[in-house]
Amino acid sequence: MEAIELIQTLAQVNGVSGGESSVSGVIAELCAPFSESPVQIDGFNNVICTIRPPKEGEPHLLLEAHLDEIGFMVTSIADDGLLHVTPCGGVDRRLQAASPVLVWGRPKTPIPGVVGYLPPSLDTPQHPTQKVDEMVIDIGYSKEKAKTLVTWGDRVTADMEPMCLRETRFTGKALDNRSGCAALLLAGEMLAACRDRLHCGVTLLFGSMEEVGSAGTRAAAYDIAPTHAIVVDVSFSPTHDMPQQKYTGRLGDGPMIGYAPILSKELSRYLEKTARKNSIPCQVEVMGGRTGTDADAIAVTRGGVKTGLLSIPQRYMHTPVEVVDINDVKQTAMLMLFYGYALGGGTI
Amino acid sequence: MTLIERIQMLADAVGTPGNEVEVRRKISSLLPDECTRHIDALGNLLVEKKGAKTPGKPIMVSAHMDEPGMLVENADLTGGIKFSLSGNLDLQTLSGRRVWVLSGGERLPGVIGIKPVHVLRPTEPDDPMPADDLFIDMGFTKKEEAEKLILPGDAAAFSGEVKPFGDRMIRGRALDSRSACAVLLALLEEELPFDITAVFTVQRETGSAGMKTAAFQVQPGAAVILESCPAADLPTLGAKKDSPKLGGGPALSLREQKSFYDQELFARCMELAQREEIPVQVRSAAFGSGDGLAAQTSGKGTRVLELGIPSRYPLTPCCVQSLKDLDNLQKLLLPLIGELGELL
Missing domain, CATH: 3.40.630.10 (Zn peptidases)
Incomplete structure (x- = not known):
C-alpha cells in the first residue's frame, strides 16, 4: 500500500x-x-x-x-426545507458560513448542501458569526422532498476532495x-x-x-x-x-x-x-x-x-x-x- | 452545449478584477463566428451581432466577467503567501477554503487555513480572522521556493466547481458573474430582431470601471444589465419580505442604492413578461449597485434596465442559483430585444 x-x-x-x-x-x-x-x-x-x-x-x-x-448531525427539517443540525465534535464556527457540505442521507450518493447564512450586504455590514448549534444546511429542496432524502441522525461532512498541494504536502x-x-x-x-x-x-x-x-x-x-x-x-x-x-x-x-x-x-x-x-x-x-x-x-x-x-x-x-x-x-x-x-x- | 455546461465551463476560470483573461478567452471561444469582437483598453470584450433591423439607438446587453478574489502581495520567510482582497468578500467565507493561484498561465493550488479552534485562548474571541492575518499555504517551505513560482500581483481565487443542487438549482464558485455571461452567450446564438452590442465587462467587483468605459464607447439608447442579485428567501435564516426568491423568475430592479432605474424600460419589460407569461419579480434594494449605476452615469448618461438572477450566498465560493430563473431570463431576453428596438 x-x-x-x-x-x-x-x-x-x-x-x-x-x-x-x-x-x-x-x-x-x-x-x-x-x-x-x-x-x-x-x-x-x-x-x-x-x-x-x-x-x-x-x-x-x-x-x-x-x-x-468531526461534522454535523441532522436533528430536524424546517418548513422551508433547511436542515437543523447539531455539531459532532469540535466544529469551528468561524469558517462555516456558506461552506459546501455533503449530507449522507438516504440516496447512495451524498446530497450536496451549503451551510446557510445571511450575507452581510443584505443586513448589517458584518453579520455576527452564527453559533455552531444554530447552524442550518441548505440542500435546495422543499420540506416534503427533503423528508424523502434525509432523516434524523444523518451525518454531514465538509465537501472537499483530498489533494496534493506540492510534493509531499497533502490537504483535505x-x-x-x-x-x-x-x-x-x-x-x-x-x-x-x-x-x-x-x-x-x-x-x-x-x-x-x-x-x-x-x-x-x-x-x-x-x-x-x-x-x-x-x-x-x-x-x-x-x-x-x-x-x-x-x-x-x-x-x-x-x-x-x-x-x-x-x-x-x-x-x-x-x-x-x-x-x-x-x-x-x-x-x-x-x-x-x-x-x-x-x-x-x-x-x-x-x-x-x-x-x-x-x-x-x-x-x-x-x-x-x-x-x-x-x-x-x-x-x-x-x-x-x-x-x-x-x-x-x-x-x- | 446546455446552459449548465456553459456555466460550468465559464466558472472553471479564474477571473478576479483586472485578471479576467481566462474568462474572456473562454467566452471568445464560444462566440458565434458572425459576431464582430473587440477588446478595449481595460479588457472589456465588446461583441456586435447583427439582427433583422438596426435600432434607432444601440441596444447594449451586458454581463460582467470578474469575481471577487485576491492579489498576491509577497511570500514570508516560511513560504506563506500574503494577499490583498479584490472586491467585497465576507471575512466569514475566507478561511477553510481552497484557492487557485494563477501564475505564469498555470493554476497552482493553495489553502487558506487558520489556527485550530483548540488553541484559541479562553479570552480570545472566536470571530472570523481579518484578511490581513491570513496566508495562502501552497505547500512551500521557504520564501525562495515560493518566489520561484509566485510573483506579486498574481491573481488568486477560490477554487471549486459548479454542481447541480437541490430542485433544479446549481451551487458553486463564480456564479455571481458566469451564469449571466452564459445567458448572454446563449442570446448571441439566436436570430435577433435587432442589432445588439453584447458587452462582457471587467472589474465590476472593484467599482465597475469596465462598465463605465464600455458604456462610454457604446453610447447605448438602452442598457440591459444582467447581474446576480442577493436573495434572502429562506424564513429559517431570516427571510426579507421584499427579497427576490429563487425560482420566482428574473428580478427587475426598480432601484439599487442610489440608482433609480428607467421607469419606462421597467414598465415595458414588465408588460412583456406578463404578455409572454414569463414569471418575473420586482426588486427594490437599498444596497449593492454596480454595473447598473456605472452605465447610468457614464458619458451623457444611459437608460438602464437591470435584470437580476436571484442568488443565495452571493460573493461566496458557494453561491446558489435556480436554473428555472436562468431559463426564464433566457426566454425573456429575445422578445425584450424586439421591444427595445421598437422603442428606440
Whole structure:
C-alpha cells in the first residue's frame, strides 16, 4: 500500500462520530489482506484487526488510531426545507458560513448542501458569526422532498476532495485522523509481513467516536485487553497565528513523540531512542495535562496499559483544509514497526 | 452545449478584477463566428451581432466577467503567501477554503487555513480572522521556493466547481458573474430582431470601471444589465419580505442604492413578461449597485434596465442559483430585444 493512495482513499469517505460505518467498511477491507483472522467491525463501528495474537505470557501491543471525523448531525427539517443540525465534535464556527457540505442521507450518493447564512450586504455590514448549534444546511429542496432524502441522525461532512498541494504536502478534510489511520495500516502491513519473528501480540484498532469522548475506543480497548499501546493521532503544527515558541511540531520533521502524565515515560523514551538509532526523524510534544486523544482512554483500560502517543504534525486542524506531510505518516508507521518488533525481545 | 455546461465551463476560470483573461478567452471561444469582437483598453470584450433591423439607438446587453478574489502581495520567510482582497468578500467565507493561484498561465493550488479552534485562548474571541492575518499555504517551505513560482500581483481565487443542487438549482464558485455571461452567450446564438452590442465587462467587483468605459464607447439608447442579485428567501435564516426568491423568475430592479432605474424600460419589460407569461419579480434594494449605476452615469448618461438572477450566498465560493430563473431570463431576453428596438 502507498501512503498517499491510502490517505486519498480514506479522506473522501464519510465517518462523522457515531456514524462511521462507511469508513469502517473501507478500513476493514484494507486490513483484510494482512489480518491473521477475519477483521471485526463491532457494534460501535470500531475496526479490529489481529496481526498476531499474543502467546501465553507475552506482551500484547495495541496500535490505535481513531477513524471518526468531526461534522454535523441532522436533528430536524424546517418548513422551508433547511436542515437543523447539531455539531459532532469540535466544529469551528468561524469558517462555516456558506461552506459546501455533503449530507449522507438516504440516496447512495451524498446530497450536496451549503451551510446557510445571511450575507452581510443584505443586513448589517458584518453579520455576527452564527453559533455552531444554530447552524442550518441548505440542500435546495422543499420540506416534503427533503423528508424523502434525509432523516434524523444523518451525518454531514465538509465537501472537499483530498489533494496534493506540492510534493509531499497533502490537504483535505478529515486528515484528522485518516492520516493516522493510514500510518496504522502501513505499520500493520509491515508487522504482518514479519509476524513469525514477533515476540508479542499485535492488534490494530481503528477506534470510533474519539471526537465526542472516545466511547468506541474505550469499549474496544477493554475487549482487546492489551498490555502496551501506541496511539496515533494528529497534533498542532504552528501556523502564522500561533505562538511559535509553544507549538514546535514542524511538518515533515517526523512524528511527535508525546510526553504527558498519562503516557508511559519509559515507552516514550524508548520510542525516541529507537527513532534515533534507526535514523527516523522525530520531534517531541509535551503536554502537562490530558493529551486530548484516545491515549487518555486506553491508558486507563482495565488495570492500566503502558501507552505511548505518536502525533503526525498537522496544520489547520478541524477545518476542511487540514494539511499534513506524507513523509510524517510514513515515518510514524516505521516507528511503530520498530517498536512492535522490539517488544517482548524481537530483534531485527 | 446546455446552459449548465456553459456555466460550468465559464466558472472553471479564474477571473478576479483586472485578471479576467481566462474568462474572456473562454467566452471568445464560444462566440458565434458572425459576431464582430473587440477588446478595449481595460479588457472589456465588446461583441456586435447583427439582427433583422438596426435600432434607432444601440441596444447594449451586458454581463460582467470578474469575481471577487485576491492579489498576491509577497511570500514570508516560511513560504506563506500574503494577499490583498479584490472586491467585497465576507471575512466569514475566507478561511477553510481552497484557492487557485494563477501564475505564469498555470493554476497552482493553495489553502487558506487558520489556527485550530483548540488553541484559541479562553479570552480570545472566536470571530472570523481579518484578511490581513491570513496566508495562502501552497505547500512551500521557504520564501525562495515560493518566489520561484509566485510573483506579486498574481491573481488568486477560490477554487471549486459548479454542481447541480437541490430542485433544479446549481451551487458553486463564480456564479455571481458566469451564469449571466452564459445567458448572454446563449442570446448571441439566436436570430435577433435587432442589432445588439453584447458587452462582457471587467472589474465590476472593484467599482465597475469596465462598465463605465464600455458604456462610454457604446453610447447605448438602452442598457440591459444582467447581474446576480442577493436573495434572502429562506424564513429559517431570516427571510426579507421584499427579497427576490429563487425560482420566482428574473428580478427587475426598480432601484439599487442610489440608482433609480428607467421607469419606462421597467414598465415595458414588465408588460412583456406578463404578455409572454414569463414569471418575473420586482426588486427594490437599498444596497449593492454596480454595473447598473456605472452605465447610468457614464458619458451623457444611459437608460438602464437591470435584470437580476436571484442568488443565495452571493460573493461566496458557494453561491446558489435556480436554473428555472436562468431559463426564464433566457426566454425573456429575445422578445425584450424586439421591444427595445421598437422603442428606440
